Amino acid sequence: MPRTVLLCDDEEVLGAPFYVMEFVEGTPYRTAGQLAPLGAGRTRDAVLNLVDTLVELHAVDPEAVGLGDFGRPEGFLDRQLRRWGKQLDASRNRELAGIDELHAALGRELPASPRRPWCTATTASTTR
Secondary structure (H helix, E strand, O other), rough: OEEEEEEEOOOHHHHOEEEOOOOOOOOOOOOOHHHHHHHHHHHHHHHHHHHHHHHHHHHOHHHHHOOOOOOOOOOOHHHHHHHHHHHHOOOOOOOOOOOOHHHHHHHHHHHOOOOOOOOOOOOOOOOO
């Protein structure tokens, strides 16, 4: 786990508080080709660990950790769906059967106001 090296809360520097973390050796896997040398088992473990980490992060109550006034939780899902639609439209380079129907279906099923608006992922852990 990288340590924080410097915290700067002077918003004049970059326009917002920021921090610098120490360098940690590692590989940021971005493509299937980069994962191939790991083999199927290690790739599966890496992916499941990523999902488990996301589940843990999404289970955090922002109010409980002092982030209740951070961001704009109301309307998050609607904004997210609109953004994905714009990204989809801007990146079309081939036909993907059913993609527009999927986008429309997500819009129809979008909850009006989630009970916990910050929690947009499942809170159940993956099973291995």
